[in-house]
Amino acid sequence: MSHHDDVHWMGEAITLAHRCPLTDHAYAVGAIIVGSDGTELARGYSRDTDPHVHAEESALAKLPADHPDLATATLYSTLEPCSQRRSRPRTCTQLILDTGISRVVYAWREPPLLADCHGHEQLAEAGVTVIELTELADQARRPNRHLFDNP
Numbered sequence: 001m002s003h004h005d006d007v008h009w010m011g012e013a014i015t016l017a018h019r020c021p022l023t024d025h026a027y028a029v030g031a032i033i034v035g036s037d038g039t040e041l042a043r044g045y046s047r048d049t050d051p052h053v054h055a056e057e058s059a060l061a062k063l064p065a066d067h068p069d070l071a072t073a074t075l076y077s078t079l080e081p082c083s084q085r086r087s088r089p090r091t092c093t094q095l096i097l098d099t100g101i102s103r104v105v106y107a108w109r110e111p112p113l114l115a116d117c118h119g120h121e122q123l124a125e126a127g128v129t130v131i132e133l134t135e136l137a138d139q140a141r142r143p144n145r146h147l148f149d150n151p
């Protein structure tokens with residue numbers, strides 16, 4: 001995936017994030033899984049299939065765990081994958097590692113607002129290529145502005 005592809009897919013994920021039902025205790029996030037040939041495999045957004053589901057979790061749940069393209073796929077998430085979670089036993093970081101996905105691209109590093117997130121570090125330590133698209137961070141944050149006193 002080129003930087004151009006990464007920016008394209010992150011733009012799609014940001015569009016998804018704007019569809020999330022809003023809540024004041026979780027972020028609005030979009031996620032898309034794309035195969036190494038540029039084919040979209042699955043997508044999801046926060047709370048799209050149930051009131052607690054995270055975007056990455058939702059996208060991953062739409063694929064069989066042994067999907068042959070997962071190991072070479074890229075997971076795009078508008079927000080850094082979570083590494084602490086109250087609503088489910090496994091974090092998105094753990095779910096991603098369990099699939100064997102080798103590349104993760106996100107735009108907005110999780111602020112220390114709802115949890116102390118180390119998703120980027122944990123994925124990188126496990127050998128996943130992690131890319132932070134900082135130039136799209138503001139766009140990825142925008143559907144979450146209701147969470148902040150000074151948007």
Ligand SMILES: [Zn+2]
Pocket residue numbers: 054055056057081082091092093
């Ligand atoms: Zn998560």
